[in-house]
């Protein structure tokens with residue numbers, strides 16, 4: 062029976078959520094295509110981490126090797142290309158994460174397997190591998206089909222699927238395979254992890270956040286935004302371009318490469334709602350977005366929306382809140 | 390150090406209203422403003438900074454029609470020494486794989502110690518061309534590069550992981566790096582600078598120059614074929630607050646008050 066491979070992603074001893082999200086989707090595809098769901102885990106002591114994977118997958122393939130202690134895409138590529146050549150899975154799923162982005166395109170090229178990246182949905186339709194992706198910062202969806210092949214590969218967007226343990230648990234079989242890695246010198250060497258500098262503002266602890274984005278246009282508008290945040294008693298947070306420009310320090314950034322926040326109130330000013338940003342704030346209790354583009358994706362993740370120039374709303378709202386404060 | 394930078398000319402869509410065109414496989418391009426892809430802007434800047442420090446050359450390369458020249462001109466104005474545009478009607482429909490194949494056919498014959506590109510393009514967001522190109526060239530690579538330090542024969546790079554966490558890798562040169570936004574601060578180019586760059590030559594090459602056959606480019610050479618584009622279905626839509634700015638402000642203020650948020 063051919064397999065569907067899901068590459069387990071883990072770091073510093075922890076299996077990352079994307080793994081279970083992929084296993085959940087892969088379970089559905091495996092049932093429809095009558096294939097065997099196989100989780101693949103690579104690492105120095107991968108066996109210790111295999112247990113939760115057996116609840117999702119029918120097989121868990123384990124490769125243990127000292128050289129796999131920390132992820133490097135070249136070591137992973139060598140191991141996975143060996144495994145894929147041997148097992149010829151119909152489909153291999155890898156997270157569209159900092160690891161998967163570094164690994165999948167190169168692996169697919171080596172094996173000449175059609176690859177679709179950053180997929181939010183996928184299926185075999187009449188034998189054709191079909192994927193859904195997004196373009197233009199989430200403003201447009203696209204359906205694409207892969208050219209016919211024996212084997213396919215896709216990287217999967219984080220949080221595209223809700224993880225769900227199969228009932229009853231799959232009770233998968235653990236299979237160990239020897240590592241194909243040799244002593245040959247690596248072209249890439251992992252040195253260390255660098256944590257963000259301690260201190261700074263903890264936006265994750267704030268009850269209220271005002272998130273500002275590229276729509277604020279100019280650094281000269283920063284004092285106005287700070288003033289506004291202060292008026293409602295909120296902490297200023299932002300999308301990535303604001304940090305890239307150096308207008309706020311990176312401890313204020315919300316999103317996949319910033320912080321995940323869950324305040325009682327999140328006001329998004331001039332933020333389009335790219336998924337990397339949304340990942341970090343979509344679970345806030347109340348989300349209000351102000352954006353002049355009625356089609357901005359942020360509105361699909363907000364409770365309330367205002368389609369207007371933020372520079373008209375912000376001063377008006379500041380005045381209103383000040384009035385209310387005086388009335389008290 | 391000789392550096393090749395791969396760049397793309399993309400429409401600015403954050404504020405534009407996008408319409409699907411009559412083929413259903415593309416967006417309506419008329420009226421959209423194009424510029425250098427955001428991520429490539431940082432790659433180009435990084436290349437020019439390395440050149441300024443260590444000497445060498447910077448060559449910018451793109452695949453596209455004549456209007457892509459404005460992005461190449463911007464690169465030249467910023468400090469690139471040479472620009473190459475690959476163009477052919479047969480390149481239409483190329484996905485990340487076919488794009489990398491086309492770039493590879495030319496870059497493999499250029500002398501370079503370093504290849505830089507943006508992590509992804511703002512239009513299709515594949516985040517794959519650079520990494521595929523590295524495999525085709527047979528050089529090591531790193532993506533999501535937030536800091537790049539060149540030593541003799543190797544580079545030390547910071548890759549961003551998630552939530553502010555980074556990893557440091559040591560990588561043998563020559564190598565390819567796909568950079569993240571924020572790795573530097575791209576410089577401002579004056580109109581004068583762009584004008585001066587107008588005099589520089591852009592080398593234009595076609596399918597015949599790549600040594601590839603039609604089977605390797607465009608849709609024929611691609612892993613993926615676009616079937617259709619559509620506006621994403623809305624799963625949850627915000628309730629829109631309407632009225633004059635004052636009326637809207639009142640509604641928001643009342644809402645916040647009723648929830649005990651002010």
Ligand SMILES: Cc1cc2nc3c(=O)[nH]c(=O)nc-3n(C[C@H](O)[C@H](O)[C@H](O)COP(=O)(O)OP(=O)(O)OC[C@H]3O[C@@H](n4cnc5c(N)ncnc54)[C@H](O)[C@@H]3O)c2cc1C
Pocket residue numbers: 198273274275276277299300301302303314315316317318319320330331332333334335336337338341351352353354357369370371372403404508509
């Ligand atoms: C690997 C990776 C990781 C990333 N991590 C993050 C992350 O952690 N956090 C993050 O935020 N992004 C992240 N990004 C970037 C993300 O993809 C987007 O590019 C970014 O979120 C866009 O920021 P923005 O919404 O502020 O800007 P834009 O997308 O440019 O949107 C600006 C918005 O402002 C609106 N606007 C303009 N003027 C006005 C006005 N006067 N009034 C009202 N509205 C106005 C526009 O209509 C538009 O919707 C990451 C990207 C990658 C590739």
